[in-house]
Amino acid sequence: MNHEIGIVDVAKAAGVSIATVSNVINGKGRVSGETRRKVERIIAELGYTPNLPARHLKTNRSDLIGVVVPTMQPGRLQDNPFYWDLLAGVEEGARDGRYHVILTGIDEERETLAFVKERRLDGLIVVGAGEGSPLVPRVAALGVPAVFIDSYLRSPELNQVVLDDRSGAHAATAHLIGLGHRRIALLTGDMPPEQLPYFGVLYERLLGYRDALEEAGLPYEGDLLLRLPTSLEGGFEAARHVAALPDVTAAFAFSDVMAMGLVKGLREQGKRVPHDYSVVGFDNLFVSEYTAPALTTVSQDILAKGRVAVRMLLGQIDGVGDPARRIVLPAELIVRETTGPAGAANARNN
Amino acid sequence: MNHEIGIVDVAKAAGVSIATVSNVINGKGRVSGETRRKVERIIAELGYTPNLPARHLKTNRSDLIGVVVPTMQPGRLQDNPFYWDLLAGVEEGARDGRYHVILTGIDEERETLAFVKERRLDGLIVVGAGEGSPLVPRVAALGVPAVFIDSYLRSPELNQVVLDDRSGAHAATAHLIGLGHRRIALLTGDMPPEQLPYFGVLYERLLGYRDALEEAGLPYEGDLLLRLPTSLEGGFEAARHVAALPDVTAAFAFSDVMAMGLVKGLREQGKRVPHDYSVVGFDNLFVSEYTAPALTTVSQDILAKGRVAVRMLLGQIDGVGDPARRIVLPAELIVRETTGPAGAANARNN
DNA sequence: TTGAAAGCGATACCAC
DNA sequence: GTGGTATCGCTTTCAA
Numbered sequence: 257m258n259h260e261i262g263i264v265d266v267a268k269a270a271g272v273s274i275a276t277v278s279n280v281i282n283g284k285g286r287v288s289g290e291t292r293r294k295v296e297r298i299i300a301e302l303g304y305t306p307n308l309p310a311r312h313l314k315t316n317r318s319d320l321i322g323v324v325v326p327t328m329q330p331g332r333l334q335d336n337p338f339y340w341d342l343l344a345g346v347e348e349g350a351r352d353g354r355y356h357v358i359l360t361g362i363d364e365e366r367e368t369l370a371f372v373k374e375r376r377l378d379g380l381i382v383v384g385a386g387e388g389s390p391l392v393p394r395v396a397a398l399g400v401p402a403v404f405i406d407s408y409l410r411s412p413e414l415n416q417v418v419l420d421d422r423s424g425a426h427a428a429t430a431h432l433i434g435l436g437h438r439r440i441a442l443l444t445g446d447m448p449p450e451q452l453p454y455f456g457v458l459y460e461r462l463l464g465y466r467d468a469l470e471e472a473g474l475p476y477e478g479d480l481l482l483r484l485p486t487s488l489e490g491g492f493e494a495a496r497h498v499a500a501l502p503d504v505t506a507a508f509a510f511s512d513v514m515a516m517g518l519v520k521g522l523r524e525q526g527k528r529v530p531h532d533y534s535v536v537g538f539d540n541l542f543v544s545e546y547t548a549p550a551l552t553t554v555s556q557d558i559l560a561k562g563r564v565a566v567r568m569l570l571g572q573i574d575g576v577g578d579p580a581r582r583i584v585l586p587a588e589l590i591v592r593e594t595t596g597p598a599g600a601a602n603a604r605n606n
Numbered sequence: 607m608n609h610e611i612g613i614v615d616v617a618k619a620a621g622v623s624i625a626t627v628s629n630v631i632n633g634k635g636r637v638s639g640e641t642r643r644k645v646e647r648i649i650a651e652l653g654y655t656p657n658l659p660a661r662h663l664k665t666n667r668s669d670l671i672g673v674v675v676p677t678m679q680p681g682r683l684q685d686n687p688f689y690w691d692l693l694a695g696v697e698e699g700a701r702d703g704r705y706h707v708i709l710t711g712i713d714e715e716r717e718t719l720a721f722v723k724e725r726r727l728d729g730l731i732v733v734g735a736g737e738g739s740p741l742v743p744r745v746a747a748l749g750v751p752a753v754f755i756d757s758y759l760r761s762p763e764l765n766q767v768v769l770d771d772r773s774g775a776h777a778a779t780a781h782l783i784g785l786g787h788r789r790i791a792l793l794t795g796d797m798p799p800e801q802l803p804y805f806g807v808l809y810e811r812l813l814g815y816r817d818a819l820e821e822a823g824l825p826y827e828g829d830l831l832l833r834l835p836t837s838l839e840g841g842f843e844a845a846r847h848v849a850a851l852p853d854v855t856a857a858f859a860f861s862d863v864m865a866m867g868l869v870k871g872l873r874e875q876g877k878r879v880p881h882d883y884s885v886v887g888f889d890n891l892f893v894s895e896y897t898a899p900a901l902t903t904v905s906q907d908i909l910a911k912g913r914v915a916v917r918m919l920l921g922q923i924d925g926v927g928d929p930a931r932r933i934v935l936p937a938e939l940i941v942r943e944t945t946g947p948a949g950a951a952n953a954r955n956n
Numbered sequence: 957t958t959g960a961a962a963g964c965g966a967t968a969c970c971a972c
Numbered sequence: 973g974t975g976g977t978a979t980c981g982c983t984t985t986c987a988a
Contacts, residue, residue, distance in 0.1 A: 262981055273959040278983060285984090286957055308724045309662035310981035313964050318659065320708075337892065340690035347711055356721065358670075358706050361697055371706065374658045488896045516896050523898065543891075546838045546866050548873065548898045612965055623975040628967060635968085636973050660965035663980050 261302050270298040281306065318376040321346075321355050321569060325383045326364040326391070338539060338558055339383070342405070345562020346381060353570045364391055372398055379569045381405060388454035401572040403565045408456020415572065416582045417565045421457055424554040424587030425464025425508070428536045431552070431589055432506045433472045436598035437534060440465075441498045443509035443518065445486040449478070461510050461538065480504065484514070491517025492524075498533065499525050505533060505598045512537035512544050512553055519547070519594060530596035540590055549593035556587050611652050620648040631656065668726040671696075671705050671919060675733045676714040676741065688889060688908055689733070692755070695912020696731060703920045714741055722748055729919045731755060738804035751922040753915045758806020765922060766932040767915045771807055774904040774937030775814025775858070778886045781902070781939055782856045783822045786948035787884060790815075791848045793859035793868065795836040799828070811860050811888065830854065834864070841867025842874075848883065849875050855883060855948045862887035862894050862903055869897070869944060880946035890940060899943030906937050 263281075267274040272291060279285035280295040287295075298304075312318050323346055325339060347357045355378065360371070364385065372380060379401040385391040387409055395402050396414070403415040432440050442465060444458055452459045466476050482497050484490040491514035498507050498518065509515035515537030519529050527533055529549060537544060540555035564583055613631075617624040622641060629635035630645040637645075648654075662668050673696055675689060693709065700707045705728065710721070714735065722730060729751040735741040737759055745752050746764070753765045782790050792815060794808055802809045816826050832847050834840040841864035848857050848868065859865035865887030869879050877883055879899060887894060890905035914933055 260981095264981080274982080275959055275961095275984080276957085279958090282983080288957060291957080305720055305724050307663070307726070307981050309659045309668065309726055310964090311983075312659035313657070313663050313966080313981085314983045316964080337690055340693075343690075343693075343709065344711070347709055351710070356708050356710065356725070358708050359693065359697055360701070360706065361694070370655055374655050375706070376657070376659055488892065492896075513893075516893065520896050520898060541893075542838065543863075543866065543893050543897075546842075546870050547893075547896075548870060610965095613967095614965080624966080625968080625975055625977090626973085629974085632967080638973060641973080657965050660980090661967075663965085663982085664967045666980080 260307070261304050262307065263304070266295065266298050266302060266304050269302060270295045312376060316376055317378055319355050320358050320375060320377050321350055321379040321381065321566070321573075322358045322360060322372060322377045323381045323383065324369075324385075324391075325359070325361050326385060326389075327361040337541065341558040342383065342562040345559040345564075346566050347562075349563050349566030349570070353566070355570070362391075364389055367391075369394055369398060372400055379403075379573050381565050381569060382407070384457075386455040386457075388451070401569055403569045403572075405561060405565050406457050408460060412581055414581065415568055417561055417568065417585065418456070418460075418582065419556045419561070419585050420587045421460035422464040422467070424538065424556070424589070425461035425510075426467045427464075427587070427589040428508055428538070428552075428554050429465045429468035430471070431591065431595065432508065432534055432536060433468060433474065435506075435534060435595060437506035438474060438598070439477070439480060439501070439504045439506075440469075441494075441501055441504050441507040442481050443484065443491060443494050443507060443511075443514045444481055445510055445514070446483055446490065449481055449483070458510055465508060482507075486511050486514055488513050488517040488520075490514055491519075492521040494518050495521025495525055495527075498522065499527060506535070506595070507533060508536045508538075510538050512539040512541045512551060515551055515553065515594070516544070516547055519549075519551070530594050534595040534598070536595060545592065552592045552595040553590055554587050555590045557585065561585060610657070611654050612657065613654070616645065616648050616652060616654050619652060620645045662726060666726055667728055669705050670708050670725060670727050671700055671729040671731065671916070671923075672708045672710060672722060672725075672727045673731045673733065674719075674735075674741070674745075675709070675711050676735060676739070677711040688891070691908040692733065692912040695909040695914075696916050697912075699913050699916030699920070703916070705920070712741075714739055717741075719744055719748060722750055729753075729923050731915050731919060732757070734807075736805040736807075738801070751919055753919045753922075755911060755915050756807050758810060762931055764931065765918055767911055767918065767935065768806070768810075768932065769906045769911070769935050770937045771810035772814040772817070774888065774906070774939065775811035775860075776818045777814075777937070777939040778858055778888070778902075778904050779815045779818035780821070781941065781945065782858065782884055782886060783818060783824065785856075785884060785945060787856035788824060788948070789827070789830060789851070789854045789856075790819075791844075791851055791854050791857040792831045793834065793841060793844050793857060793861075793864045794831055795860055795864070796833055796840065799831055799833070808860055815858060832857075836861050836864055838863050838867035838870075840864055841869075842871040844868050845871025845875055845877075848872065849877060856885070856945070857883060858886045858888075860888050862889040862891045862901060865901055865903065865944070866894070866897055869899075869901070879944050884945040884948070886939075886945060895942065902942045902945040903940055904937050905940045907935065911935060 263274045263277050267277045279287050350357045381403050383405045405417050469476050482494050484494045537551050537553035540553045544551040613624050613627050617627045629637050697707045731753050733755045755767050832844050834844045887901050887903035890903045894901040
């Protein structure tokens with residue numbers, strides 16, 4: 257029956273009151289150097305570790321931040337290799353701030369987020385909830401510090417971390433145009449086009465694409481938008497459609513997984529990349545450099561996204577009112593091997 | 607100053623004692639159906655949510671399970687796309703059991719795991735700590751339910767979930783031998799060979815490789831082991847060495863990332879896959895099917911690994927003493943396009 | 957600079 | 973079946 261040693265045991269052993277021990281632990285109040293040292297020694301000797309639930313009951317905090325990722329099939333965390341890096345960035349930053357990270361996949365529609373209040377979470381990082389998501393008002397209603405990643409929410413009150421998707425897409429498109437491509441298919445994912453505005457990330461990329469077209473005096477043609485799932489399979493499937501589109505010599509996919517599927521699909525159709533078709537992706541997944549041919553893509557530093565988001569969140573928790581409510585991270589075009597001049601292929605495709 | 611509504615408020619509103627409310631909430635004690643309904647109604651009306659830290663203080667639990675992933679550089683979660691699926695499986699299972707998942711990257715050497723006691727974690731899932739890891743005794747010393755994933759620890763006391771690595775490697779090697787390959791290079795990662803036994807996963811795979819060799823009456827040659835980092839770059843780098851090894855016509859990499867790097871490196875050397883060299887990977891990453899050529903590899907269901915691990919852990923937490931201390935998941939060889947007959951190339955390589 | 961004591965919001969024992 | 977109350981381990985006034 258050797259009970260866990262608590263603050264009282266430390267106090268007893270040190271011959272001081274528990275209040276003093278508490279002060280030492282928290283570095284608060286006035287404690288003489290001598291008392292402090294003695295208490296610290298006893299703590300080390302006894303191997304005392306604080307009981308956090310008790311502390312949290314008293315302080316009404318939890319030293320916990322939640323990372324919320326919407327699930328696809330109810331119950332299944334979204335299937336995106338991308339998120340691991342994000343999480344790694346968050347976790348790293350949280351740990352530096354003596355916080356821990358709690359990960360939850362939630363059903364965007366149904367979830368009430370009750371656990372946030374129940375567990376007294378100190379803050380929330382919400383990944384990929386668009387403007388239309390019911391999650392957004394619910395999170396706001398909680399009154400808990402929160403940061404949204406990749407959300408493009410209109411409310412200026414909300415803290416957000418996003419990528420400069422528009423510039424990234426612009427660069428990608430301009431690159432293709434510069435190579436002589438005139439009709440560029442777009443793989444946006446399987447969002448209905450009219451809902452695109454609610455998924456800011458995709459919409460911004462669409463805008464970037466249009467920007468570049470416009471700059472070059474090229475028309476924006478709605479029928480170049482291919483609506484297929486954001487997955488390897490979706491991209492693969494898209495190849496058929498791309499090949500059927502007259503005069504199209506290039507495609508821009510809003511994710512690397514789609515781009516990779518597309519390249520594979522195109523090859524399966526007897527088309528060569530980049531000879532017959534140029535392909536650009538988005539994300540710069542760790543594998544994108546190692547596909548054959550290596551994928552030209554728009555790079556984003558996902559780890560940094562996670563780091564920035566926690567930093568922002570912790571700032572808000574500690575009441576350091578950060579005026580910058582929305583942080584935009586840079587996107588960079590990385591030209592590799594899936595893009596080339598439109599020349600040769602053009603002649604044949606026409 | 608509208609304070610959070612607590613159990614007392616519910617009790618007051620329902621005209622019962624807090625003890626009764628507590629009983630209703632926890633489904634314990636004897637409560638009449640009528641009282642129960644009334645209390646439940648009041649709870650719903652008031653929107654009462656329990657204060658978990660308080661409950662946890664009292665119960666000395668936390669409804670939290672920790673997932674521990676050793677980091678490479680101290681502070682950085684290991685860089686493996688693989689882990690997201692694992693985590694997704696764990697999270698899903700935990701949620702079903704009303705638990706939450708807390709994720710921590712730790713420095714294997716230094717970390718004391720103090721947070722486990724401090725937060726009163728109910729259980730721990732430790733990923734990839736080998737037999738030699740200081741983590742293992744530390745976790746055992748905590749006296750907290752724990753499950754080790756991919757660890758191959760000798761102690762029969764410890765709960766483990768592993769893949770049938772040996773069979774998987776055997777199948778891969780036998781496949782190559784069946785195709786006529788006689789000298790098969792091995793990309794094990796950058797572990798010193800003498801330490802391999804301490805990293806069970808790799809060691810088991812090595813054993814599987816030897817099994818297959820032996821069955822075929824082929825010699826095991828130590829100089830076919832290439833020691834390079836488990837990464838795309840490592841695999842790429844390995845290509846030079848593989849190409850320099852006389853009579854080698856195939857390589858087996860202990861991870862898909864290495865295999866992918868290797869294929870790329872080989873091609874860069876002017877070698878064709880599978881014409882000049884056959885390559886087999888391990889893991890069946892989601893991209894492996896979409897590389898060109900598609901990677902022949904040993905497949906494991908990582909999501910299932912996570913699911914199985916939590917199930918095992920929760921069983922242990924709830925005291926349902928599961929007799930199976932070690933669960934072995936099946937591995938399956940998936941033959942795709944990076945492997946082919948040794949014939950033609952053999953002639954030239956000699 | 958230190959200590960006594962009042963909670964924080966639950967759970968659970970024991971009496972009724 | 974129901975209710976009073978001690979208790980969990982800590983933080984935090986307020987006095988000394």
